[in-house]
Amino acid sequence: MKVLVCDPISEKGIEVLKQEPGVEVDVKLKMTEDEICAIASEYNAMVVRSETKITKKILEQAKQLKVVGRAGVGIDNIDVQAATLQGVVVVNTPDGNTFAAAEHTMAMMLALARHIPQADQSLRQGLWNRSKFIGVELRNKTLGIIGFGKIGSEVGKRSKAFGMDILVFDPYVTREAAARAGVKSVDLETLLKESDMITVHMPLTSDTKHMIGKEQFALMKPTVRLLNVARGGIINEAELYEAVVEKKIAGAAIDVYEKEPQTQSPLFTLPQVIVTPHLGASTQEAQVNVAIDVAYEICRVLRGEPVQNAVNIPFIKPEFREVMQPFADLTEKLGNLAGKLAEGPIDDIELKYSGDIAALELGSLTNTFLKGLLRPFLHEVVNYVNAPLVAKNRGIHVREIKSSKKEDYTNEICVTIKGNGKWSRSVAGTVFKNNELRILRIDEFNLDIEPTGHIVVIMHHDKPRMVGQVGTILGEYDINIAGMKLDREEIAGKAMMIITVDQEVGPEIIEKLKKLSGLANATYIAF
Numbered sequence: 001m002k003v004l005v006c007d008p009i010s011e012k013g014i015e016v017l018k019q020e021p022g023v024e025v026d027v028k029l030k031m032t033e034d035e036i037c038a039i040a041s042e043y044n045a046m047v048v049r050s051e052t053k054i055t056k057k058i059l060e061q062a063k064q065l066k067v068v069g070r071a072g073v074g075i076d077n078i079d080v081q082a083a084t085l086q087g088v089v090v091v092n093t094p095d096g097n098t099f100a101a102a103e104h105t106m107a108m109m110l111a112l113a114r115h116i117p118q119a120d121q122s123l124r125q126g127l128w129n130r131s132k133f134i135g136v137e138l139r140n141k142t143l144g145i146i147g148f149g150k151i152g153s154e155v156g157k158r159s160k161a162f163g164m165d166i167l168v169f170d171p172y173v174t175r176e177a178a179a180r181a182g183v184k185s186v187d188l189e190t191l192l193k194e195s196d197m198i199t200v201h202m203p204l205t206s207d208t209k210h211m212i213g214k215e216q217f218a219l220m221k222p223t224v225r226l227l228n229v230a231r232g233g234i235i236n237e238a239e240l241y242e243a244v245v246e247k248k249i250a251g252a253a254i255d256v257y258e259k260e261p262q263t264q265s266p267l268f269t270l271p272q273v274i275v276t277p278h279l280g281a282s283t284q285e286a287q288v289n290v291a292i293d294v295a296y297e298i299c300r301v302l303r304g305e306p307v308q309n310a311v312n313i314p315f316i317k318p319e320f321r322e323v324m325q326p327f328a329d330l331t332e333k334l335g336n337l338a339g340k341l342a343e344g345p346i347d348d349i350e351l352k353y354s355g356d357i358a359a360l361e362l363g364s365l366t367n368t369f370l371k372g373l374l375r376p377f378l379h380e381v382v383n384y385v386n387a388p389l390v391a392k393n394r395g396i397h398v399r400e401i402k403s404s405k406k407e408d409y410t411n412e413i414c415v416t417i418k419g420n421g422k423w424s425r426s427v428a429g430t431v432f433k434n435n436e437l438r439i440l441r442i443d444e445f446n447l448d449i450e451p452t453g454h455i456v457v458i459m460h461h462d463k464p465r466m467v468g469q470v471g472t473i474l475g476e477y478d479i480n481i482a483g484m485k486l487d488r489e490e491i492a493g494k495a496m497m498i499i500t501v502d503q504e505v506g507p508e509i510i511e512k513l514k515k516l517s518g519l520a521n522a523t524y525i526a527f
Helices: 011-019 033-042 056-061 080-085 098-114 116-124 150-161 175-180 188-194 214-219 237-245 284-303 318-341 363-381 387-393 466-476 507-514
Strands: 002-005 024-027 045-048 067-070 089-091 142-146 165-169 197-200 225-228 251-254 273-275 348-355 397-403 411-419 423-432 436-442 445-449 454-461 481-488 494-501 519-526
Touching: 002 011, 002 033, 011 024, 011 284, 033 056, 045 284, 056 080, 067 284, 080 089, 089 284, 098 116, 098 150, 098 197, 098 225, 098 251, 098 273, 098 284, 142 150, 142 188, 150 165, 165 188, 188 214, 214 237, 237 251, 318 363, 318 411, 318 423, 318 436, 318 519, 348 363, 363 387, 363 397, 363 411, 387 397, 445 481, 445 494, 454 466, 454 507, 466 481, 466 494, 466 507, 507 519
Parallel strands: 002 024, 002 045, 045 067, 067 089, 142 165, 142 197, 197 225, 225 251, 251 273, 348 397
Antiparallel strands: 348 411, 411 423, 423 436, 436 445, 454 494, 454 519, 481 494
């Protein structure tokens, strides 16, 4: 077996590969796409960091390739879809930088509380101005953690050691799971209002982009301090600048930016803002950890063993691949839809497989559903392999029900999600001939829709002019309606409207829709 290392990684990771019996390692750095293509057919595994792009063109030439390993978290430089179609496993290392990122968050928090960078620069300029840099203690302060995954939970542990009270907002952490961790699970508004420090540990997705902006700053204490060591774009940088200048908040510590590299942000002009150039994972230990982790993962794949951090689908027997693939696509979309419709933390999931498909091994489909459900919030942390464990660790009970009985369709997948015994939502779908995917039902409403592009799901009361009012608002924002489905319980009762549109529907449009009389809720989903 031959492994090609395309980007610099720790020698300790390379040693792990070299010690694997029957494995030969070549380190060839800074190659172009064409140069890699010329030798790709020789290799069974490739290792990259963020510099080298593993493209479809490279994958098509790599006929013997079994695995691509990313020594790090992000996989934007790997064509995962092309790799999956080629039967190539893609692995990453989401745990290697956990402690580095958590410790950098704590460093930023302490620096922010005690004005350390500002005081350092002042003293270097020959000034002894102690009164200007009076700080605040972390003890007895309330820390709000937005996103309580691996990094967020490690920040929580360290902050508790400083005597802080911890509030957590995470749609996939139940109150019971939060209580076991010694923190309090609250909604986002409560966290924003009550926290003295707020730190963000969410992935950047369409749901989390600019989730902290002008409206959220208005809810915060004027003494609050905000940190982002997660992903640029979660906080609206322009509105953060305004909030600091207008003294809506006391300060911020920012490690990540919407555009990187970033050297000329207006935030850099503000003495109340501490900035670093994306150093969250930049420790010697983290670089060693990701190299060793990816090396072990590659060795497991080459030995034909299960892996922990595959980001594409697990192995399916060749004779079932053609049948299972469209259902895998369907379950991931059902997961995405269910996650957007959830009314709070989820603690129970039931997947019912009916018809011919019930005779197959369906674990991979359940994993795919969980990945679609959890990934929009947890991003790289969740993959097809570890999704069940992630769900279990978050207190989510998952069960499969199989029934060979055929209802209205040859095959049907119906999923019900529940939360704290207070709410329940269900979605159902099927695959028609020619592998056409369909969402059949949402809750009790029959709505045959194709899960592609952009849709808006609207719960409302069945009354005149509702459709027109919704259409008017979308028209005001130049949102073109491509299609619409309607269903109702009874005349003048509960109703559901599914609108297919051609463009992304921003949060301000959704908020405006929600203010319509008779409209109970509106949710935007991008498939």
